[in-house]
Amino acid sequence: MSQHFIGLDLGTDSVKAVVIKQGLKGGEIVSSSFEPVIHDSNGDNTNFDVVAAAERLLGNLDSSLDVKNTPVYCSLPGDMVSIYKISLPASASRRAKEVLLFELDELLPYSSDDAVFDFMEIKRTASDVLYSIAVVHRDRFKVWIETLQKAGIDPAEVNCAPLVYSSYFNEAGRFNKVSVIVDIGYSRTNISIAGDPVSTSRTVLRGGRLMTSTLREAASADFETAEHHKISEGLNGQVGKILEGSLEMLVLEIRQTFNAHLAEGGAPVEEIYICGGSSKLLGLKDYLAAKLQLPVIELRNNHGSENQFVEHDERN
Numbered sequence: 001m002s003q004h005f006i007g008l009d010l011g012t013d014s015v016k017a018v019v020i021k022q023g024l025k026g027g028e029i030v031s032s033s034f035e036p037v038i039h040d041s042n043g044d045n046t047n048f049d050v051v052a053a054a055e056r057l058l059g060n061l062d063s064s065l066d067v068k069n070t071p072v073y074c075s076l077p078g079d080m081v082s083i084y085k086i087s088l089p090a091s092a093s094r095r096a097k098e099v100l101l102f103e104l105d106e107l108l109p110y111s112s113d114d115a116v117f118d119f120m121e122i123k124r125t126a127s128d129v130l131y132s133i134a135v136v137h138r139d140r141f142k143v144w145i146e147t148l149q150k151a152g153i154d155p156a157e158v159n160c161a162p163l164v165y166s167s168y169f170n171e172a173g174r175f176n177k178v179s180v181i182v183d184i185g186y187s188r189t190n191i192s193i194a195g196d197p198v199s200t201s202r203t204v205l206r207g208g209r210l211m212t213s214t215l216r217e218a219a220s221a222d223f224e225t226a227e228h229h230k231i232s233e234g235l236n237g238q239v240g241k242i243l244e245g246s247l248e249m250l251v252l253e254i255r256q257t258f259n260a261h262l263a264e265g266g267a268p269v270e271e272i273y274i275c276g277g278s279s280k281l282l283g284l285k286d287y288l289a290a291k292l293q294l295p296v297i298e299l300r301n302n303h304g305s306e307n308q309f310v311e312h313d314e315r316n
Helices: 047-059 092-106 138-150 159-173 209-220 223-233 238-262 285-291
Strands: 002-008 014-023 026-036 072-076 082-089 115-124 128-137 157-160 179-184 189-194 199-202 269-274 296-301 309-313
Touching: 002 047, 002 115, 014 047, 026 072, 047 138, 047 179, 072 138, 082 092, 092 115, 092 128, 115 138, 128 138, 138 309, 159 179, 159 199, 179 238, 189 238, 199 238, 209 223, 209 238, 223 238, 238 285, 269 285, 285 296
Parallel strands: 002 072, 072 157, 179 269, 269 296
Antiparallel strands: 002 014, 014 026, 082 128, 115 128, 179 189, 189 199, 296 309
16 A cells, blocks of 8 residues: 655745655655746745745646645754754663753753754764754744645645655665765755764855845846846856855855764765755856865756766866
């Protein structure tokens, strides 16, 4: 007997859905689709605009699918979540939830009683256990869930955006090397290191919208015109010089992630995988490869029959 699931990616430029059929022999992607999110003339939108796009998207899925009774899985945006690494003595691992809650009380800018959190073990030695903890304020989480529910979306499970990459790819045995996935979206970029017992993930508020805004200010153009030039010219000519100034801070954030990973006992990153709508910027792969001195590989979905991720190696 098979069961269907819906994976929902709540992006700020478009919302994506993947329908998966799970059977006794495993799962397969049945279909995938997307719905644009409405923006104003400045390229801005709200959580309500994102959820409205999700409602439209689910309403347009295959009519043979009982969407209302199909479990939906989604993730909190990374900028809503605080991620901490906390090491505990191995003897305390049986009481990890209680001890971690106590530790969080010293770290959070609000009371741990107001926190919704989950955790996972990422490294264990004979004496210590290292945990990754994702925390969100209870009121903020409640508003986010209620906004989804008003649109008829009641998630069966909620994950945390920057943490899902490494856990998925590690479980799938995707990487033979220590690799970083850089998902460059419209409003934010998720950075996650996989292929290493020590995982490091974070979200930075830099993406395609900031690139367009930088170009808009430099050219004294409206947002739509700046977006057009960004897409058509990429990192070429005068437009490219302006965009490179915006990208320098993203490169710095990636480097800082590498340094944090090493400081936590992780191994050096050996290759970079990029994905997300803004990763399609012309010349971006070569730019990142030159700045970070690592091979950069595009990770995208193949819309063929198997719907598998395929690699495009752009090594220089």
